[in-house]
Amino acid sequence: MAPMALGLILGWCLVAASRAWHVPQPSLLLHPSQGVSLGDTVTLQCHLPRLAAWVKFYQEGHLISYKYPGKEQDRAEFSLVDIKQEAAVRYWCQYELLYTARTSETSEPVELVVTDHRFSPPEISLSPEKYVETGTNITIRCWNQDYQGIFLLHKDGCSAPIQHQDPDGGGTATFTLFGVTPADNGSYRCSYRAKAYPLVSSPLGDRVILVVRPTHAPPDAGVPPRQPEAVQFQVPPGDSEGLTYAELHAVNAGPWLSGLPAAPQPAVIYAEVGTAGPH
Known part of the structure; x- marks a missing residue:
């Protein structure tokens, strides 16, 4: 067999063996994870595959517990009772398979934040x-x-x-x-x-x-202009021209006049709508 082919086969075998012996990483959770005060109890929960294994709990790199949860359990627990300031550190876990002695990687660390009510709030x-x-x-x-x-x-x-x-x-x-x-x-x-x-x-x-x-659009944006309303105005007596007048209430003339100053009172426009005839 050619050396190159033999090398490829050996490399594939090593990769396959590595995958077969891979031990999944566990995960660690705190319960409760927030709102912990001095004197409380916190439970460390190490989650792992349903494998027969011993579980190790670490506090800032120091082994603090070694537990066997059983073959059918997918997690192991360890409780910290009557929390003190010294317990406010990082924790992680790891497990060791029972029959092969293979060890997993350590979990991602979790931080236990503890509230001390002797400190005055800011x-x-x-x-x-x-x-x-x-x-x-x-x-x-x-x-x-x-x-x-x-x-x-x-x-x-x-x-x-x-x-x-x-x-x-x-x-x-x-x-x-x-x-x-x-x-x-x-x-x-x-x-x-x-x-x-x-x-x-x-x-x-x-x-x-x-x-x-939020930023608002201009108040007049998208609003169609109102049509002026005509209100009949009484013809003053003795009008020699015999004219009829109407009172037209001015409204917003549209965006092209929006820059003009607003009138203090509604504008009144008088329009000639009829005559008595030619002189």
Whole structure:
């Protein structure tokens, strides 16, 4: 057999063997994943294929638990009870097949953010206030005089902070929303995290509400002009010419006159509609 053909066959065999021995990566979830405070209980859930395997749980690289969920289970659980500040770190899991001793990759890490209610919530301000036009730049300031740390900007409905900022030791952070649109409508709040414990958070502060007005079309756009209405006007007695008059109420003359100043009172036009005959 030619060397090139033999090399291709061996390469194919190695790829096939690698795929056959591939162990899928597990995934790790926290329950609950948000709103965890000091003293709460959090459960780590490691999801894996329905294979007989031992599951390992890690806290910042250190093995903290080793569990066997059983052959028919697709997940293993480990609970953290009476959460302390030290528990606000990253976690991941991994599993080892029971009969082959092959080990999976570790899961993607998850961060446990813990709220410490001993921290006072930050203050917040919005400029310009509340109602703005589309395209406006918005400034949101967050501050706290008691603690220093990293400030985070939250929007209600978003699971993760939308911006964060380290004010370099100061107690105020300034966030900017550039060229806002109606999609930016909503309530915004701030929190901060102590630098010593980057995943320990203050409670959320008060909210500010942003309402972005969409750009409107001109009021007269697409509206057909009204026809003038004629109202009969009484002929003054003793009119030697025997004329008949009508009172015509002037209306908007259309977009070609829109630049002219509006009259303070409705205009009245008198038109000759009949005569007594030739002299």
